Amino acid sequence: MAEDIIGRLDASPHYHSLVRRRSRLGWLLAAIMLGAFTVFTLLMAFEKQWMASPIGTGVTSIGVPIGMGLILFAIALTGLYVWRCNTVYDRELALIVAEVSA
Incomplete structure (x- = not known):
């Protein structure tokens, strides 16, 4: 029975x-994240002085909030993917499974 449903x-x-659409979204978000990490790495490699410069008279450098922003950006992209899967793809998959089960 299960093999029949899987075949259909x-x-x-x-x-x-x-x-195909779910895979495209996953690869797109992965490419965006790779680009963001690449930019951060290039900034750390070639703009050391700028990334190490302090913010105002504080003790933290510009690189720290940029790095934290990168982490938050990764969390946001993950949330976007999960939201899209839960609201669109899971609903469509349930309809497809019901269609092939009938």
Whole structure:
């Protein structure tokens, strides 16, 4: 029974469309995160003085809030992916499974 449903699911063009869109979103977000980390690394490598310069008269440098922002950006992208999966992709997958189960 399960193999039959899996076979029909694998033959469904709606399922393949969903997988393609979900994969595209994952790769897009991964590329954005890779770009952000690359920019941060390049700043640390080639703009050391600027990244190490203190903020105002404080004890922290400019690089610290940029690094914290990078971490928060990664969390936000993860949240975006989870939100998209929970609101769109899971609903579509449930419809596709119901379609091939009938």
